[in-house]
Amino acid sequence: MPKSKVRKKSVYTPPEGVLQSRSSQAKAAQPSPRWFAPLMIGLMLVGLLWIVVYYVAGDRIPLMVTLEAWNFAIGFGAMVAGLIMSMRWR
Numbered sequence: 189m190p191k192s193k194v195r196k197k198s199v200y201t202p203p204e205g206v207l208q209s210r211s212s213q214a215k216a217a218q219p220s221p222r223w224f225a226p227l228m229i230g231l232m233l234v235g236l237l238w239i240v241v242y243y244v245a246g247d248r249i250p251l252m253v254t255l256e257a258w259n260f261a262i263g264f265g266a267m268v269a270g271l272i273m274s275m276r277w278r
Contacts, residue, residue, distance in 0.1 A: 217278055218278070219278050220276070220277050220278050224273065224277060225277060227273065228270050228273040228274055228277060229270065230270075231266045231267070231269050231270035231273065232266070232267050232270035232271065234266050235262075235263045235264060235265070235266030235267035235268075235269075235270065236263070236267060238259065238262055238263035238266065239259070239260065239263035239264070242259040242260075242263065246259065
């Protein structure tokens, strides 16, 4: 089979004013502080432990008896906060 011709493409140059100036370009993402990862993991574990303790001994702890179904909101809220933090971790 014959070889096809190779066509040269011209180099694309954007019109004036399309490129942003160097000062307005996005900055490079900075790494997270050292406390960020322990707090993130801590929130997830606290949320998990809150729900486990509520299931195991929730009827014997006065605060958890008073909160009733809000215990799930507290536990899942802490876990979701840790999960959202994990998306921002660098």
